[in-house]
Every structure is written in C-alpha cells, then in structure tokens.
Amino acid sequence: MTLFGDGLDAAVQKAFTRPAPKSAPAQMRYLVRQLKGTRAVARTLRVSQRTVERYVKGQIRKPRPDLAARLEREVKKRWQPQIRARARARAATTGGIVIDTRARIGYTAPIGSTDEDRIRHLTVALPPQYAARLFDAQQAGAGDQRLQEIAAEALREVYFQDNGSRAGQLEEVRFTDVEHLEFDL
Numbered sequence: 001m002t003l004f005g006d007g008l009d010a011a012v013q014k015a016f017t018r019p020a021p022k023s024a025p026a027q028m029r030y031l032v033r034q035l036k037g038t039r040a041v042a043r044t045l046r047v048s049q050r051t052v053e054r055y056v057k058g059q060i061r062k063p064r065p066d067l068a069a070r071l072e073r074e075v076k077k078r079w080q081p082q083i084r085a086r087a088r089a090r091a092a093t094t095g096g097i098v099i100d101t102r103a104r105i106g107y108t109a110p111i112g113s114t115d116e117d118r119i120r121h122l123t124v125a126l127p128p129q130y131a132a133r134l135f136d137a138q139q140a141g142a143g144d145q146r147l148q149e150i151a152a153e154a155l156r157e158v159y160f161q162d163n164g165s166r167a168g169q170l171e172e173v174r175f176t177d178v179e180h181l182e183f184d185l
Contacts, residue, residue: 045071
C-alpha cells in the first residue's frame, strides 16, 4: 500500500462529478469500453477472458475480494480523467493542497525544545508549488519515500520556518511513523 500515492488519488477523487460504477458487471463493462476489448481487461485484472465476458453479460455478479479490489482500483484510476486533470492543475497553480497528518514530525533540536521530533497532528495548507511537485512526482512514478520527502520539505518551509520568517538554519525535517495521512484540494 502506498500511503502518500493513495492519499493524493483520494484527494483528486473528491473532485469527481459523478460516482464511479458500483456493481462488478458495470465496472467490467466500463473497463471493456476504456481498454477496447475483453482481452486487455483480462490481462489487466489477471483473470481469463471468459471470466470478463461472463461479468459483462451479468452471469457473474460477485467477484472474489482480491478481484473486487483490483477491479475498483482500475476503474477509479481511469474514471473522469478530465475532471482529475483539472483538479490537479487547479491545486498546482492556484489552490494548493491541504495535508492532514498524525505522524512523528520535527527535527534534531535540544531535548525539551518545541521543535524536537515527536508525534504531532498537523493540518497545514501547502502552497501550489508543493502540490505541483507532489503530483509531478506521482505522475513520474515516484515511490512513497520520495513523496514523503517532498511533504517533509513542504512542512519545513510552511510549518517550521513560517515561510522564511523563523528557523532559517533548519536543514532537514523528519517525517516518520505516519499514523494518519489525508490530502484535500
């Protein structure tokens, strides 16, 4: 599970204007239209072509839990691409992104200092350039570690340094032990 990547996807999915198909046959028909054939869907979902055809006809209605999860993930990945692109562009140019997290955050500081790393619950509005960096890294296939580094950098700038007005010599912010993470556009 990729915590940061899934969190970014969930934030973008909140911008959808219509709900994605819910039933397995409807999801399967949607994927067949998107991928232009049952063979491509079968390959994507790692099932037989005949299984896909039976879902499309409605002969099978309830998939196994692992197939249901793959099916839902593939549908949501392709659902409303223009709305998704618009939401990302808006966040990257004007709106920014809000990160709500409960994690061990801080930097090396004297024991007892308020900036020592400890479990914190933060809700911080990040400027558009960090939203752009997060989405660009996600599109380029960056892993959770890289997305976490970008988020830590953003928290250093916005939360700890207050956009340059304090803690100017601060080099690195630790962002580990993530218990909760949610993004919002």
